[in-house]
Amino acid sequence: MDLITEWIHEKNPDIEGAVGPDEDLIEARLIDSMDFLEFIDLLESITGEDIDLQSATIDDFRTLNRIQERFLHAAGTSPA
Numbered sequence: 001m002d003l004i005t006e007w008i009h010e011k012n013p014d015i016e017g018a019v020g021p022d023e024d025l026i027e028a029r030l031i032d033s034m035d036f037l038e039f040i041d042l043l044e045s046i047t048g049e050d051i052d053l054q055s056a057t058i059d060d061f062r063t064l065n066r067i068q069e070r071f072l073h074a075a076g077t078s079p080a
Contacts, residue, residue, distance in 0.1 A: 001068060007042055011035055021065045031061065043071050 005019055008030050015030070025031045031039050039061070040051055051071065060070045 001064065001072070003042065003046055004064065004067065007039070019064060022063050024062055025064070026058065026062055036061075043067070047071055 008019055008025070009015065012030050019025070019030065023030075040053070044051055056070070060066055
């Protein structure tokens with residue numbers, strides 16, 4: 001999860017403090033359409049698996065909790 005939050009902070013240097021686990025990353029524009037494919041690439045590199053965008057929904061990327069539940073636990077990736 002650290003790599004994901006580091007990426008979010010890198011893309012949004014004006015945010016201070018931690019990103020809440022239930023904060024809506026899309027609504028808060030922490031992940032925007034211009035960076036979305038880069039974010040998918042990051043998740044794929046973390047998990048070592050391709051993300052099937054046909055079966056994923058936008059809600060799967062909405063919060064850190066949902067990202068962890070949907071992509072990181074399935075891949076056996078540590079929540080840290």
